[in-house]
Amino acid sequence: MTAPAPLEVRSLTKRFAVGNALRQAHVHAVDDVSFELRPGRVTALVGESGSGKSTVARLLARLHEATSGAVLFQGSDVLGVHGRRDVLHYRSQVQMIFQDPFGSLNPVKTVRHHVERPLRIHRIVPSSQVEERVYELLRTVGLVPPEDVAAKYPHELSGGQRQRVAIARALAVEPKVVLADEPISMLDVSIRIGILNLMLRLKEERDIAFLYITHDLASARYVADDILVMYAGQVVESGPIEEVLSAPLHPYTRLLLSAAPDPATHLHAKRIEVRKGRASAAVDPPDGCRFVTRCPLAVDVCSHVTPALVEASPQHAARCHVTAPAPSD
């Protein structure tokens, strides 16, 4: 069970500079985030808009430069790597799927082109086998008959089919890690499950380590093994997903759970009352818990001391002075 983590994230931090030369300030978009992605496991990264979850994915895909922290891929730090070849190698192992299947495909190129390109660039198979491999990939993601689909242009496909093309393209390079940033949120309800089932199958058959970024707790529960909950740039709770969702520690996780629609409950069911506020990252936040102004459990210490991520039970950690106090408190 203790397979080595292909991707290990340590104290990853990203600050975006705002303001001008006289008044420098920084948005703490991602603050001290650590986690591991393991083969054959889906890790859900959940949070509201602006909480920093997409920035994490972009840092991992090296679309942004991190301010500090480390990303270890099979043991070696990738953030310091700048050589074209090394970056190419890393990118071939860590692939990304985006939210918008309409924007991520080139409208004037066929499906074949999209899936074939990574095969050629990364020299995955000899030229003579490229065509065969394209069909195989399309079959894997459920696009049949592959000969017909390969000849189509993106506008001839539905949203769900396009997202499957994007997934086939990501799989072409045989990645160890796939970062999926809200892959179903723009799709129609009835085809979302198909994409989630595809992710589950790929995780099982290909032992891929998935990072599934979403704001939807129910779909996270459906596909993920582990969960990270982000609030204002920090991970506020992490652990095995069933445990976190059935016994949430952080008041923000509780709030998210009580706000999510669940056909089993009713609108008038007792919901957590919370003061209004924003989950988005703050400009130079003061010390203290970032949820304090909205928290129903807040005590004195919460407004002065930033809580650490404390393991309250094996693997289940939270950043809260009240529900997960540090042993020395």
Add this chain to the structure above:
Amino acid sequence: MTSLAEKPTTVRTADARLLELRGLGVDYGVGTKAARAVDGVNLTIHEGEILGLAGESGCGKTTIANAVMQLLRPPARITDGSILFQGENLLGKSTEELRRFRWRNVSMVLQSAMNALNPVMRVGDQFVDAMRAHEKIDRKRALVRTGELLELVGIDRRRADAYPHELSGGMRQRVIIAMALALRPELIIMDEPTTALDVVVQREILQQIDALKRDFGFAVLFVTHDLSLLLEFADRIAIMYAGEIVELAPADRLGANPQHPYTQGLLDSFPPLTGPLTRLQGIPGSPPDLRDPPSGCRFNPRCPHCLPDRAALYARQTTERPRLRVIEPGHEVACHLVAEGAA
């Protein structure tokens, strides 16, 4: 007026009919290339109820909302049926009559409503404009009322001085809801009003709409793709597929006992947040091209119960269009299986 069955119009109970669509048909385009976006829809909204209208993109739900507001523009046009508001047909009304009807009787909140505010006008002035377009009210009194409306939706009245960009997405959406309430309409049409918002904000806004509805007694036509939301929020739910209503039932009944295979498939597309997890199947395939819909039941190519080995039923499913029929008071389904008692 001679019919004995005519309901007395003076009775204003919770069951009174506020809006009635009768055989509504809407086409996009003309001739052989026309797509029939709404096909023979009958739907009634009673006073003070929340009616949910659910379905996938392109099923015609937004077209219905726009038809009620008489906002359809070519190539869209209403080809059949009537839209009765408090017994009066809206089709054929003059532009001026419609102008007065909109907002005063029916107002609308859209998905991107938060972008519907004029970015270079203060929020308060936009309220004043809207109110003065419909009634004689001086600016000062209109501003006072704006403050009251903003507080109704949980926004500080001083925010009337703010420009839209100074408010968050959730606040702008609340401003729009407050505006929709400004003239005390009998019906508010909400087309995916919370889809662009985060779950926590969405929950707050839904609770607010629910509370306001209790105080003011307006009815809501709530259009969304999110059936799980409607199950909690709506009184009744209509499920649309390819331009038709395929099932209509009280929300709790629809959730507990869905009859149409499409409704069942939709419900099977939402993973549960609590309770046991099983592999869900969703619905295979995709919605039909409305320029050339399948013959018979429009859902037949995707329906798990439409199989050639049951020849007689299969023939009906693929050639005869199922009509909505009442299977229990308040619960209607358009499906050959249900008619045969086989579901």
